Amino acid sequence: xxxxxxxxxxxxxxxxxxxxxxxxxxxxxxxxxxxxxxxxxxxxxxxxxxxxxxxxxxxxxxxxxxxxxxxxxxxxxxxxxxxxxxxxxxxxxxxxxxxxxxxxxxxxxxxxxxxxxxxxxxxxxxxxxxxxxxxxxxxxxxxxxxxxxxxxxxxxxxx
Amino acid sequence: xxxxxxxxxxxxxxxxxxxxxxxxxxxxxxxxxxxxxxxxxxxxxxxxxxxxxxxxxxxxxxxxxxxxxxxxxxxxxxxxxxxxxxxxxxxxxxxxxxxxxxxxxxxxxxxxxxxxxxxxxxxxxxxxxxxxxxxxxxxxxxxxxxxxxxxxxxxxxxxxxxxxxxxxxxxxxxxxxxxxxxxxxxxxxxxxxxxxxxxxxxxxxxxxxxxxxxxxxxxxxxxxxxxxxxxxxxxxxxxxxxxxxxxxxxxxxxxxxxxxxxxxxxxxxxxxxxxxxxxxxxxxxxxxxxxxxxxxxxxxxxxxxxxxxxxxxxxxxxxxxxxxxxxxxxxxxxxxxxxxxxxxxxxxxxxxxxxxxxxxxxxxxxxxxxxxxxxxxxxxxxxxxxxxxxxxxxxxxxxxxxxxxxxxxxxxxxxxxxxxxxxxxxxxxxxxxxxxxxxxxxxxxxxxxxxxxxxxxxxxxxxxxxxxxxxxxxxxxxxxxxxxxxxxxxxxxxxxxxxxxxxxxxxxxxxxxxxxxxxxxxxxxxxxxxxxxxxxxxxxxxxxxxxxxxxxxxxxxxxxxxxxxxxxxxxxxxxxxxxxxxxxxxxxxxxxxxxxxxxxxxxxxxxxxxxxxxxxxxxxxxxxxxxxxxxxxxxxxxxxxxxxxxxxxxxxxxxxxxxxxxxxxxxxxxxxxxxxxxxxxxxxxxxxxxxxxxxxxxxxxxxxxxxxxxxxxxxxxxxxxxxxxxxxxx
Numbered sequence: 045x046x047x048x049x050x051x052x053x054x055x056x057x058x059x060x061x062x063x064x065x066x067x068x069x070x071x072x073x074x075x076x077x078x079x080x081x082x083x084x085x086x087x088x089x090x091x092x093x094x095x096x097x098x099x100x101x102x103x104x105x106x107x108x109x110x111x112x113x114x115x116x117x118x119x120x121x122x123x124x125x126x127x128x129x130x131x132x133x134x135x136x137x138x139x140x141x142x143x144x145x146x147x148x149x150x151x152x153x154x155x156x157x158x159x160x161x162x163x164x165x166x167x168x169x170x171x172x173x174x175x176x177x178x179x180x181x182x183x184x185x186x187x188x189x190x191x192x193x194x195x196x197x198x199x200x201x202x203x
Numbered sequence: 204x205x206x207x208x209x210x211x212x213x214x215x216x217x218x219x220x221x222x223x224x225x226x227x228x229x230x231x232x233x234x235x236x237x238x239x240x241x242x243x244x245x246x247x248x249x250x251x252x253x254x255x256x257x258x259x260x261x262x263x264x265x266x267x268x269x270x271x272x273x274x275x276x277x278x279x280x281x282x283x284x285x286x287x288x289x290x291x292x293x294x295x296x297x298x299x300x301x302x303x304x305x306x307x308x309x310x311x312x313x314x315x316x317x318x319x320x321x322x323x324x325x326x327x328x329x330x331x332x333x334x335x336x337x338x339x340x341x342x343x344x345x346x347x348x349x350x351x352x353x354x355x356x357x358x359x360x361x362x363x364x365x366x367x368x369x370x371x372x373x374x375x376x377x378x379x380x381x382x383x384x385x386x387x388x389x390x391x392x393x394x395x396x397x398x399x400x401x402x403x404x405x406x407x408x409x410x411x412x413x414x415x416x417x418x419x420x421x422x423x424x425x426x427x428x429x430x431x432x433x434x435x436x437x438x439x440x441x442x443x444x445x446x447x448x449x450x451x452x453x454x455x456x457x458x459x460x461x462x463x464x465x466x467x468x469x470x471x472x473x474x475x476x477x478x479x480x481x482x483x484x485x486x487x488x489x490x491x492x493x494x495x496x497x498x499x500x501x502x503x504x505x506x507x508x509x510x511x512x513x514x515x516x517x518x519x520x521x522x523x524x525x526x527x528x529x530x531x532x533x534x535x536x537x538x539x540x541x542x543x544x545x546x547x548x549x550x551x552x553x554x555x556x557x558x559x560x561x562x563x564x565x566x567x568x569x570x571x572x573x574x575x576x577x578x579x580x581x582x583x584x585x586x587x588x589x590x591x592x593x594x595x596x597x598x599x600x601x602x603x604x605x606x607x608x609x610x611x612x613x614x615x616x617x618x619x620x621x622x623x624x625x626x627x628x629x630x631x632x633x634x635x636x637x638x639x640x641x642x643x644x645x646x647x648x649x650x651x652x653x654x655x656x657x658x659x660x661x662x663x664x665x666x667x668x669x670x671x672x673x674x675x676x677x678x679x680x681x682x683x684x685x686x687x688x689x690x691x692x693x694x695x696x697x698x699x700x701x702x703x704x705x706x707x708x709x710x711x712x713x714x715x716x717x718x719x720x721x722x723x724x725x726x727x728x729x730x731x732x733x734x735x736x737x738x739x740x741x742x743x744x745x746x747x748x749x750x751x752x753x754x755x756x757x758x759x760x761x762x763x764x765x766x767x768x769x770x771x772x773x774x775x776x777x778x779x780x781x782x783x784x785x786x787x788x789x790x791x792x793x794x795x796x797x798x799x800x801x802x803x804x805x806x807x808x809x810x811x812x813x814x815x816x817x818x819x820x821x822x823x824x825x826x827x828x829x830x831x832x833x834x835x836x837x838x839x840x841x842x843x844x845x846x847x848x849x850x851x852x853x854x855x856x857x858x859x860x861x862x863x864x865x866x867x868x869x870x871x872x873x874x875x876x877x878x879x880x881x882x883x884x885x886x887x888x889x890x891x892x893x894x895x896x897x898x899x900x901x902x903x904x905x906x907x908x909x910x911x912x913x914x915x916x917x918x919x920x921x922x923x924x925x926x927x928x929x930x931x932x933x
Binding site for chain 2: 046084093138154197
C-alpha cells in the first residue's frame, strides 16, 4: 500500500455517530434552515469536526454504542472539499500519541490487513473524540447553558 | 351680540381625568391662550368642539375624524378606565358654557360606558350608551338655569355658538387654514364674499328690474302693433329682434356652459398641478425609499450572511479558527515526522550498505556537491573537494561523472519498505500549512469579527432609522395631499393633466367664437331696436314709451350697481386684507409683499401677491403663505359691515412658523374676532422655570391677552396613569 492508497482507504471511510445525538445535530447543524434558537453550523461534518476537536481538547474520548444503533454520514474525503482541512485534522489525529499505539515506521512494514485495521482504529479515534465532544455539547444543551450568541462556538472553543 | 365662550370643562375626556370641576377652563372676551406641549391636551381640547358640533373626534393616529360612538373607548381617560371595575360604569363628557347678549347656555354632551370584561383598552370590553344632550338656558337678569327640552332648539343653540357656514373661518386646526382659502380656486373668495355680504340682494334686484323691463317692452309692442300704419314691416322687425334675442340667450347660455367647462377644466388642472407637485414629491421620496431599501436589504443580507458565516471561519483556511489551541500538535507532528524520516533514512542506508557497502560509505549525499559545481569540476578536470586534478579518463574523473549521474540511478531506487507512507505524512504537513501559521492571529481575528459585526450592525441600524424617517415623511405627504385615498401613479396624473389642458383649449376656442357671435348679435339687436323705434307710429300713448325706457335704464342701473358693489367689496377686501397682513407680519424682518385682488375675466376674484414694483412675489416662506391666508380670512370677516359675532377657535394655527409670526398673530386677531381661544405649543418651553418661552412671558403681560393657561402632563407616568393638569396663569 503506498501513500495514496493509504490515504484513500482512510478518507473513504464514513465516521459514525450515536443515534441519540441526532436531536443535538439537528439543533446545532442544519444547513439552510434558520429555525434553531442557537447559532448553527452548516453541514453536519462541521459540527462533527468541531465536536471532535473539542473532544481532543477536553481529552474526552467516548466509545460509540453498537454499530446498529449508530448512523454514518459524509465520507471524510468529502468534508470541506477543495480545502486542506482534512489534512490538518489527520495531522492532529496522528499526533495523539496516547491513542495511536503504533509507530509510524512500523506502519510501513505492516501487512495490508493489519494496515486496514490501523485505518479503522484511526476512524474510531475520530468517532470517539467526536462523541466525547458531542457529549460535552449535549450536556450544555440539556442544561440550557449554551449561550445564545453568534459567537457561542468560538467562545466555547476558546475556553 | 357676539357669542362668547365662558367656560369649558371635561369629565374623564382623554387625559382630562376627573369630574367637570377638576378640569375647567374659564374664558373671557378677547384673546385666550392655552399653552401645551405635544401630548398635553391641545388636540383633545379641540376635539371637545368637534364633538359639540359634529359628534366626531379626530383620531390622532391616522388623522381621520371618527364618530364619538365608535371611538368612545379611546375617548375615556385611561386612568378612569382603569379605576372602573367590571360591571361598573364611567361617564365621559364635555361641558361648554357660552353667552350671547341675552342668554347664557350650558351644554353637556356625554356618554356612559359599562365595563364588561378584563382588557380595558379593548373596544369589546365596554358597552357604550350615548347620553341625551343636556342644555340649560338662563337670561342675564335672573341667572337661574332652565333646561331646554326641544331637540330643534337644542340644535339651534349649538349652531348659534358658531354658525355652520362660518365655522370654516372660525374653527380650525393649523393646516386647515391652507385649505380654507384656496387661491387656485377662482370662486373661493367670491363664495366667501357671498357668505358674508348682501351682494346677492343686488342680483335679485337686477333680476326683478329685468323682468319689469321685458314686460314694459311687451306692453309697448302691443300698443305699437295695434296702431301701426306699416304694421307688417314693424312686426317683421320685432320678429327679427325676437329671433336675435332668442339666439342671443341661446348663445349666452352656451357661453355660460363653456365658461363652466373651462373653469372646471382649469380647476382640475390646478388641482393636478398641486397633486402633481405632491406626486413629484412622492415620486422623489419613493425613489429615495426604493434606493434606500435596496441598500438596506443588501446590508441586511451582508449582515445575515456575515452572522451565518461566523462559524465558517473555523474551517476557512484564511481564518482557521479550528486550529486554535493545537499549536502543540503541530510541534509534535514536526518532531514525529523528523524521527520517522530519520529512522527511514537509517533503514534505507542500512539496506544499501548491506547490499553495496563500498558505494554506501563513499557516496556523498544527494545534491552535494551541487550539479553546477560538478559540471565545472568535470569540465575543468579538477576536483574542488580535495583540490586534486582529475583528468578525463582518470579514475577521479569517472568518479565525478558517476556522482553527476547519481540522481538517475536514484530514481530507480528499490523499495525498501512494504508500505511507503512518506508522502502521506509529508503531504499532511505540507497541505495543512494554511492551518499551521494562524495561531497567533486567531484571537485578533475573532476580535475583528466582532468589530466587523458591530460595524455592520451600526450601519444597518442607521439605514433602518433613515428608512423609517423617509417612510414617515412619505406618510405625511399622503396625509397632506389632496388625493390621499387614490393610489395615483405619476403617469395617470400626467395624462389627466394633459386631458384637462386639452379641454381648456377646446373650451377656450369655443368661448372666443361664442363671444364674437354674441357681440355680433348684440349689435344686430341694437340696430334692430333702433329700426323698431323708427318704425313705431308716433301716436302711441307716451306712458308706454316712458315706462319702457325707464325700465331699460333701471336694468342698466341695477347691473351697474351690482358691479359697483362687487367692485367696492373687492377693493374693501383688498384694503382690509393688506391691513391685516401688514399687522400679521409686523414683527417679521423680511418685508412682505402686497396682496392685490383682481376681478378675473370669468367674473371671479383672483388674488395676487406682488411687491412694490408690481411684480409677482413667488417662493415666499410657508409662514408668509399662512399669513396671507389668515389676512384674507380676516378681511372677509372684517370687511363685512356688521361685526363678526363668533369666537375663533384655533388649534396650533401657526405651529413652527416662528416667534415673529406668532407675536403678530396674537396682536392682530382681536381686530376681527371678539373672542379667540388659541391652543399653542410654540410658547411652551420645558426647560424654562415658568415653562414659557420669551414670547410667552411677553404675551402674558399684554392687556389684550385675557386668560392664559398651561397644560402639564407627567410624562414619567405610564399612559394609563397620565392626567392633564390645568394651570391658570392669568
